[in-house]
């Protein structure tokens with residue numbers, strides 16, 4: 001009986017810690033951020049921006065809604081897309097600090113309203129317009145003058161959405177949405193793409209091609225750090241360092257978690273978010289499926305073991321009372 005009482009007390013205190021103290025401490029130390037369920041309507045931007053910017057932002061997102069209601073013509077959009085492809089092409093080089101990403105699966109991984117917004121005004125869409133207050137211009141800024149008619153914007157977006165180039169793999173989604181800024185060591189990816197296989201020179205034992213490649217990566221990273229104010233972190237194991245909720249809300253709207261951050265909103269939709277996550281799990285936590293498979297077996301083992309231990313104790317103490 002005494003054992004049961006002690007056990008009861010331990011259980012009660014553990015539960016108080018688990019459901020009472022820990023969540024309370026957590027809520028005091030981290031502000032809770034509600035996600036917007038991947039709806040890109042500018043509501044949070046308008047709420048959180050400076051007073052004098054509210055009207056501009058309201059107008060901007062209202063215009064986005066109007067364009068979203070237009071019926072886009074993908075055929076006409078393909079012709080206009082040629083202007084985008086001038087920057088967004090295979091083997092694109094650094095432009096204003098960053099390499100324009102491939103848009104191969106843009107229609108599949110980005111939200112429609114976000115795509116409209118990013119063509120209308122990239123800095124505003126990605127919620128980093130606070131960085132471009134003075135003379136500095138966004139590296140994609142010139143798109144505003146190249147494609148500005150509402151119907152043209154609707155057409156390009158219709159083209160991107162129609163062109164869905166097959167099923168997107170987790171890696172493709174990550175590369176298109178994140179890896180122009182974030183390296184992923186465990187995924188063998190740098191901001192320049194897949195790390196090439198190279199060989200050491202037989203006589204010197206030194207891998208000159210690998211060194212040349214490292215230099216190119218270092219130069220790209222220096223340029224990014226200059227553009228963004230700091231080098232974006234390697235995301236190999238971010239899935240273990242941060243909670244899923246933090247990552248979701250951060251990716252959806254970086255400013256919501258880290259006011260003033262230079263990371264732009266990426267505008268991923270549900271599919272884009274899931275694929276990016278799948279890739280982060282693949283590289284950062286490759287043993288997760290095996291662990292989940294093992295979990296219930298371990299618990300079952302402990303239940304049986306506890307039962308046996310109890311029976312054993314009973315039989316050992318039988319004649320001793």
Ligand code: HEC
Pocket residue numbers: 081083084085086087088095096098099100101103106110115118119126139140141142143147156177180264265266267
């Ligand atoms: C002058 C070159 C240029 C042109 C023209 C251009 N872009 Fe971009 N685009 C960029 C660069 C550079 C970036 C990366 C910016 C960054 O990461 O800060 C980018 C980023 C993007 C992104 C990713 C946004 C995000 O953060 O997720 C999308 C989507 C995009 N562009 C679509 C388009 C479309 C559609 C067009 C044509 C209507 C277009 N771009 C025209 C240079 C350009």
Ligand code: HEC
Pocket residue numbers: 098177178179180181182228230231232233235238242247250251258260261262263264266268276
């Ligand atoms: C245009 C560059 C750029 C792109 C694209 C980008 N990021 Fe970032 N990211 C940054 C920068 C810069 C930081 C550092 C933010 C800071 O500390 O202010 C950052 C920080 C982060 C962090 C760290 C947050 C923390 O404090 O732990 C995560 C997680 C992250 N990014 C995820 C992503 C994911 C996932 C994608 C693709 C869906 C992505 N980023 C795309 C620039 C970028």
